[in-house]
Amino acid sequence: MAESSISFFVEKLYDLVSQQALLYGAVEGQVRLLRNELEWIRQFLEHADAERRYDKMFKLWVNQIRDTAYDAEDAIDEFISKVERKRQQRFNNLNFLPACVVLPDKLRLVNELNGRISEINIRLEKILINKRRYGMEDLRAYEPGSSSGIATTSERYSNQMVARKEKRLPAVEETNVVGMKNDVEAVKGKLLGGAMERVVVAIWGMGGLGKTTLAKKVSNDTDVQHDFSCRAWVYVSQEYNIRELLLGIANCVTTLTDEQKRKNENELGEEVYKCLQGKRYLIVLDDIWNTDVWQSLSQYLPEELNKSRVLITTRNQGIALYAHSDCHELQTLGEKESWELFLNKVGSxxxxxxxxxxxxxxxxxxxxxxxxxxxxxxxxxxxxxxxxxxxxxxxxxxxxxxxxxxxxxxxxxxxxxxxxxxxxxxxxxxxxxxxxxxxxxxxxxxxxxxxxxxxxxxxxxxxxxxxxxxxxxxxxxxxxxxxxxxxxxxxxxxxxxxxxxxxxxEKLFEEGENIDADVLPTSVRRLININQTISPHLQNSNLRSLILNRSPIDDGGWVFLHKYPKLLRVLHQDRGMYGLKLSGKIGELIHLKYLCFSGITWRIILPPSIGGLVNLQTLDTGNDYIRIPHTIWKLKQMRHLNCRGGRISSRQSMRERWVEGHLGVHQMTNLQTLYLEGGDWLKDNNLGKLAHHLKQLKLYLYSHLKLKEESFRSIAQLTGLQKLKLLTDNFIESEGLSTSTPILFPGLESFSHHKCLYKLHLLGPIRKLPEETTLYPPNLMQLKLHYTEMEEDPMPILGKLPNLRNLRLLQGSYVGTGMNCPHGGFLRLEFLQMRLLKNLEDLSVEEGAMPNLKTLKIEYCEQMRKFPDGLLQLKKLQRLNLYEVSQELMSEVLETQGEDWNRIRRIITSQQPPR
Incomplete structure (x- = not known):
């Protein structure tokens, strides 16, 4: 793996040498010397045999090479940081002087870098001498046939991928797993048969046997799905958290409000208990390592005489016995099954x-x-x-x-x-x-x-x-x-x-809990999770990445966010925390490329200094409450800006206007993903200038913004879009269009030129669906409509879209009483969801409609009294979700006799419990 670290650094050195403005005098020669030597080493390591990688002497040599490369990377990154910090300080202290003013102390920094790289080259030469001195063969015996090993690797990989792209991905559920038929039937029998009391069924066996695969096969079985009206699946693992497990169960069996999601463990447990009470449920607890998990969770799972079941998987038979479970031990495959599985993978x-x-x-x-x-x-x-x-x-x-x-x-x-x-x-x-x-x-x-x-x-x-x-x-x-x-x-x-x-x-990353609280090794490049004792030591470290994916430490532990590691490249926080205010010093992290606070569930405050993050590629807040300073537009390397509901501050100082020109989204020429609230930044066709790069766009366009149609018509120019979500709470002001003009969405008369657009989500009033299918994206596969308030039946029009596979008609999308899916409509549709259509009374499906439909969800459509007879003809329908529909409809489904009705009953995956 060391060759990968060196490959990355060699490429970095190539880029650095090409940036002549950063290097003066002899330092360029030293950097070139280092780059060339490391390229030879990289080639040698890539061709080394696997056996050699485990040789103690060879590992020592590789570790010394890698540490030397890390030290060189630290020296160069520190040099770049110091130069940029001096530049920013000079710019802030001088009134209206351009940023290109020569720094008087830059020569001192260059000389300092030259000295450090020279020392590193000397150390590297000594390491190479030791290699020959202690009997390992000559390094250059592995001379590659190309002067650029990077190019050779890239070319070889590119040729491999030409053929590989033609292959399909494996199915999500492994259909080629063999030898499990008897196991599936045995576990099914334990779940569906037996006592009326709640029973725990355990699948146990050593790692790698396929316990999770077996549990999935059983829980996805149509007989099992039909027998249990309420089902949940949660992964437990060694690093479990009872509150999060309860939250996972709750999310499977009900819809929680934001307030409910913030409840503590006991309160969440009570919510789960109330939701499961009176229902026949199946709860799958995958990968249990500790008896405390069952002891804590079992009290929130009602014990009633309705044949409810809990299915657990574990490597430890003792845990299965502790839960008083009906055990099924999973064995290794026999010779025949092993051979069949192998041939499924490699061919015959x-x-x-x-x-x-x-x-x-x-x-x-x-x-x-x-x-x-x-x-x-x-x-x-x-x-x-x-x-x-x-x-x-x-x-x-x-x-x-x-x-x-x-x-x-x-x-x-x-x-x-x-x-x-x-x-x-x-x-x-x-x-x-x-x-x-x-x-x-x-x-x-x-x-x-x-x-x-x-x-x-x-x-x-x-x-x-x-x-x-x-x-x-x-x-x-x-x-x-x-x-x-x-x-x-x-x-x-x-x-x-x-x-x-x-x-x-390989010193790629370390778990924070394994680090000595008093001494943070300089060799640690990436840390996964930290605690309060470690955080004070981070400021002076050479840390490149900090990834937090557990429940956060308390607020006092977040002081490190005000004392950032100066060379940080990735800062990722992915677990719940309520509110965060970043220090203004975050702008000094010029190497930062990835900044994610998607786990923050409340307000985030971004300081104006964020405009100093000149290398930032990804900013992901995943938050509804965020105000973004206008300096965000300075970040020309930005590739993914995901600030759900984020609002841009329009204030801009005279100095910034003079030095930078008019700031705007058009300066982000590398932008691929943009999720923001609309505003003045949409004017002047700024968005349309990103037509060649932008792939995903999500805009929140609210009526109080007083945006005219022309202010976001530039969306029509974004012909490279793959995903588009537009949300508005009212009609956007439109000039020269009568209310009868058929347009798909205000300001967008046609999507016909969006040939890459496969996913479209519209939330907000639509006057009328255009009947001409050429106005729709020609390759549209997924369409989601929400609060569109359509009065005319949309199915005859939408059924003509040739590539539509996924259609979701959500709350308020249609306010009429009847829908008809005509003959020959929806030829490729596989998934249809109708949710919270309060007025819908009648759904008819003509013969020949939706021939490929696999999943149908009808939820909270309480005015529907009759099950659509046309659904009986859909032979490919595999899952039918009926939830919160009328008692009359459910009675018809459950009581009507006939082969087609029996098939429908077998595929129902969720039904309203008896009243």
Whole structure:
């Protein structure tokens, strides 16, 4: 993995040398010398055998090289910070003088940098001499065939991805898992049969057997879903929090208000108890490690005579027995099932002699088989290629008794250098958590793990990285977007253990709880979670990333936010905290690329100094209460600005106008994501100037803003948009249009040129849906309408959209009483949700409509008295959610006899409890 760290730094040195304005005199030569030497070392490390990586002498040498590279990076970053700080101080002290004034003390800083880099070059040369002195072969024996190893790696990877992009992602629920049929039936029998009392059923067995996969298969079974009207799934893991587990259960079985979400553990437990009372429920508690979990949760799960069930998974049989559960032990796969699972991953063509030996060494562990199959699926189908893997297996398995861990280590070592830090970084997320793909990708980019590749965006390259890790089964696919791309992922806990262990060995990141409170090592580059005893030591550290994904320390511990580590690159806070005021000194963090406070659930105050974060790429507040200073527009490197409901302050000093010109969103020429409240910044067609880059736009356009239609007509120019959400509480003022003019949304007469737009969410009144389908985005896949107050039935028009797969008609979207889905309409629709349509009485589905519908949700449509007969013909319908509908409708569904009605009853996933 060290070669990955060096690769990133070598690229940084390339960029630094090209920026002649930063370097004077001999320092440029020293930097070039360092860059060239590290490039040779990177090439050598990339070609080193896996066995060598575990040699103690070799590891010592690699650690010394990596530490030297880190020291060089510190020296250069500190130099850049000092120069920028001097520049800002000079600008603030001089009235109306341009920022380009030569700093008189810059020469001193350059000389200081030159001295440090010279010392580092001398130290590096001594390390290389020691390598030869103690018997390791010559470094340059691994001379690459290209003068640029970075280019070679990028070119090789690009060629691999051309073929790989044609492959489909695996299904979210692993359909190729074999050997579980008997297990599924056994656990189903325990859930559906037996006593009327509440029963706990436990699936237990060693790690890597597929306990979670089995639990998912059982809970998603149509018979199980039909039998339990109320279901919840929560991941427990070793780092559990009872309040968060209760919150997870509550979110599955009811809709909580913001006030309810802020309740303490006991209050939340009472809410869960009341919600479950009187209902037949199934609660899945996945991955329990501690008996205290069951002891704490069981009191909030009603014990009634209605055959409610709790399903737990655990590695520890003692925990299963403690819960007085009906146990099911999951065994390893037999020879036949192991072979079938392996072939599902690698295909069936040739080399059977090697396949049999490889499968035998996996000893029936599904995780080992799947991960190894992912490795081999990307190898050439040649004897030499597979023999090398088989020999590597023998070596890895000889290092310890645990075959699964040995095979996982083999798969990790087989990763190309550009993927290793990306995989290890997944260990920073909590155990069993679902990782949002967009967040993971933005963090990889900010951390510098993604190498440039032609004219592609770094985010697109990072998405390719994610696809390859999924293809290799190093990361699991959790959910997909409507366009088939990755929405979220997770990492198996055994692979996460491997990632954390390797990351500590490679000094990629450290857990805060493992750090001595009195001494923060300078070698720590990234910290995961901290406590109050550590925070005072952060200011003078060389920390690059601080990631907080647990419940935060108390307010007093947040003093470190006023004393930032000066070289910080990533600051991520992802757990609940009420309110945050950032210090004005945050503007001194010129290396900061990623700033996220999505876990803050109240007001955030951003200081004007945020305009000093010249390298910031991502700002994510995820908050409804935030005022953003106008200096935000100075941040020309910004790629993702996500401030839900954030309002821009329009004040701008005369000095800023003179030096910077008129500040505005048009200066953010790298912007890809923008979530903001509308305002004066929308005028002058500023937004339209981002047409070539902006991919996601979410605007809050409220009537008190008094925006005219022309002030945001520039949206029509954003033809590269993929996702668009527009929210308004009233009609936007429109000149020259009568109320009968059919437009999809005020100010946007047509979306016909938005060929990339696949997801559209409109919240606010619509005069009338245009009947001409050419006015809609031609490739629209998902449409969500909210408070649109349509009076005419929208289904005949929307049914003509050729690519629509997901349609959500939410509260207030339609105020009429009847809907009709016509023959031949919605040919590709797979998901339909109708929620809180208070006036809807009749829904009819003609023959030939919605032939591919898989999921239908009818929720809080209490005026519907009759179940649509046309739904009986939908043979592909797999899930039907009926919630808070009339008693007449539910009685018809539950009591009408016939084969089609029996099928409908089997696929109901949620129903109103009997009154």
């Amino acid at each position: 063509a040739g080399l059977e002699e090697f396949k049999e030996k490889i499968v035998e060494k996996c000893k029936g562990l599904p995780l080992a088989i799947v991960v190894l199959g992912g490795l081999l699926s990307l190898k050439d189908l040649t004897r030499d290629s597979w023999l090398k893997v088989l020999n590597s297996m023998d070596w890895h398995l000889s290092q310890g008794p645990d075959s699964c861990l040995g095979i996982l280590a083999l798969s990790y070592n087989d990763l190309p250098s550009y993927l290793k830090p990306c995989f290890l970084y997944c260990g920073v997320f909590p155990e069993d958590s679902e990782i949002k793909a967009s967040k993971l990708i933005r963090l990889w980019v900010a951390e510098g793990f993604v190498q440039k590749r032609g004219k592609e965006t770094l985010e697109d390259i990072a998405e390719d990285y994610l696809y390859e890790l999924i293809q290799r089964s190093m990361i699991q696919l959790a959910d997909t977007r409507v366009d088939g791309r990755v929405k979220s992922c997770r990492i198996h806990d055994l692979l996460r253990d491997l990632a954390i262990s390797e990351a500590k060995e």
